Amino acid sequence: MDTGGAALGGRVVRVDRGAVLVLPGDAPAVEEPVRVPLHGEGLVPLLDADGVPGEAVPPAVGDDAVLGAGPDGAPTLVALRPRRAAVVRDGADRTSRAQVLAANVDVVLVVEHLDPDPSPGRVERLLTLAWRSGATPVVVLTKADLVPDPEGMADEVRALAIGADVHAVSVTAGTGLDPVRALLGPGRTLVVVGPSGAGKSTLVNALAGAEVMATGERRSDGRGRHTTVHRELVPLPGGACLIDTPGLRGVGLVADAAALDATFADVAELAGDCRFADCEHRTEPGCAVLAAVEDGTLPARRLDSWRRLAREAAYQERRSDAALAAAERNRVRRATVAYHRFQQGRPVR
Ligand SMILES: Nc1nc2c(ncn2[C@@H]2O[C@H](COP(=O)(O)OP(=O)(O)OP(=O)(O)O)[C@@H](O)[C@H]2O)c(=O)[nH]1
Ligand SMILES: [Zn+2]
Numbered sequence: 001m002d003t004g005g006a007a008l009g010g011r012v013v014r015v016d017r018g019a020v021l022v023l024p025g026d027a028p029a030v031e032e033p034v035r036v037p038l039h040g041e042g043l044v045p046l047l048d049a050d051g052v053p054g055e056a057v058p059p060a061v062g063d064d065a066v067l068g069a070g071p072d073g074a075p076t077l078v079a080l081r082p083r084r085a086a087v088v089r090d091g092a093d094r095t096s097r098a099q100v101l102a103a104n105v106d107v108v109l110v111v112e113h114l115d116p117d118p119s120p121g122r123v124e125r126l127l128t129l130a131w132r133s134g135a136t137p138v139v140v141l142t143k144a145d146l147v148p149d150p151e152g153m154a155d156e157v158r159a160l161a162i163g164a165d166v167h168a169v170s171v172t173a174g175t176g177l178d179p180v181r182a183l184l185g186p187g188r189t190l191v192v193v194g195p196s197g198a199g200k201s202t203l204v205n206a207l208a209g210a211e212v213m214a215t216g217e218r219r220s221d222g223r224g225r226h227t228t229v230h231r232e233l234v235p236l237p238g239g240a241c242l243i244d245t246p247g248l249r250g251v252g253l254v255a256d257a258a259a260l261d262a263t264f265a266d267v268a269e270l271a272g273d274c275r276f277a278d279c280e281h282r283t284e285p286g287c288a289v290l291a292a293v294e295d296g297t298l299p300a301r302r303l304d305s306w307r308r309l310a311r312e313a314a315y316q317e318r319r320s321d322a323a324l325a326a327a328e329r330n331r332v333r334r335a336t337v338a339y340h341r342f343q344q345g346r347p348v349r
Helices: 120-133 150-160 200-208 216-220 257-263 265-271 288-294 300-343
Strands: 008-016 019-024 034-037 044-047 053-057 064-069 075-080 086-089 099-103 107-113 136-142 165-168 189-193 233-235 241-243
Touching: 008 233, 019 064, 019 075, 034 075, 086 120, 107 120, 107 200, 120 136, 120 150, 120 189, 120 257, 120 300, 136 150, 136 200, 150 165, 189 200, 200 241, 257 265, 257 300, 265 288, 265 300, 288 300
Parallel strands: 044 075, 107 136, 107 189, 136 165, 189 241
Antiparallel strands: 008 019, 008 064, 019 034, 044 053, 064 075, 086 099, 233 241
16 A cells, blocks of 8 residues: 555554554664654554555554654554454443453553452453464563462462463562563563552563563652653563553453453353253253352362353443444435435435
8 A cells, every 4th residue: 555655664562642653663662662643533544464454443552653744744544463462451431342441462461460469250261362462472570579478369369260371479579570570572462450559561561671660659749750752662672562551550441252251161062962952051950050050060169250250241242233233224225315316316415
């Protein structure tokens, strides 16, 4: 496609209203990000695998941007390259569409504290978000220095984080970080998700080897000590990138059946033995899931958690179906109006 002369590429490190910050691709660790204004509704065509522009979408942190030069030589955002994996959340806006919070992610670090006690339900929820993204989930349990038996607690989390690696770490004591560092290969992008206070920024700073994120401690002194523009995507010296966005802190998740089945692989496997293919594991006869709860092989908490997330996923699906149906009705109505105007010889708008 025509990118207006010299086509440049770059990584979106931050999205603001009306503009994005893009790091030019050549030397992301040393270059300063450039501010690229967005126009109109701020939508940019997403290229397909063949480089053909498709649907126009809002850019997200982590996007691979194709930059062009405007008439005045200023950079413009021409298109976004195909996204290989994306962390999405339930769109709170009127369109009810999933909102991309981080694009082109390889690993989702699900960060949860060991002190206070980790919340199994929250870990399951964030794992579902991670599986849904298409990236590899890894659980990082922080503040290991504050509990007597971090490995025992990590084992409990391993039992519910099926298919994901679980690491107990302490940034304060500098323990357990090696397996997390090993995930930082050149060209890899990691995103951290987790509750406020879990130690995400502290972890990002430790992995970056520099204070790239303001932590709870620094903020509590009440003074902003930022000297550089805050980036949500941080390029690390070794060539990996870390994403830590405020939007990822309180996540309204978008689940789907496949992501739920990945998080709850144990429930999904049992469900294969239920008498009815559409068994909801409530009161149905011949339900293998209820039988497993009954005989103690499946924790009742686990089934409750599955139910809660499955209900949420179904609700979101109905909501986004309704939004799509409304958009389609609108489209048909506009087309009909245009057709009548055309017949009456009036200008079509
Ligand atoms: N003892 C101990 N404290 C830690 C550790 N990691 C982080 N903390 C503390 O936990 C608090 C919260 O850490 P942050 O890194 O700001 O947490 P966050 O997840 O980024 O929090 P938000 O910015 O609110 O989302 C700070 O006071 C940290 O110093 C650790 O390994 N051990
Ligand atoms: Zn069943």
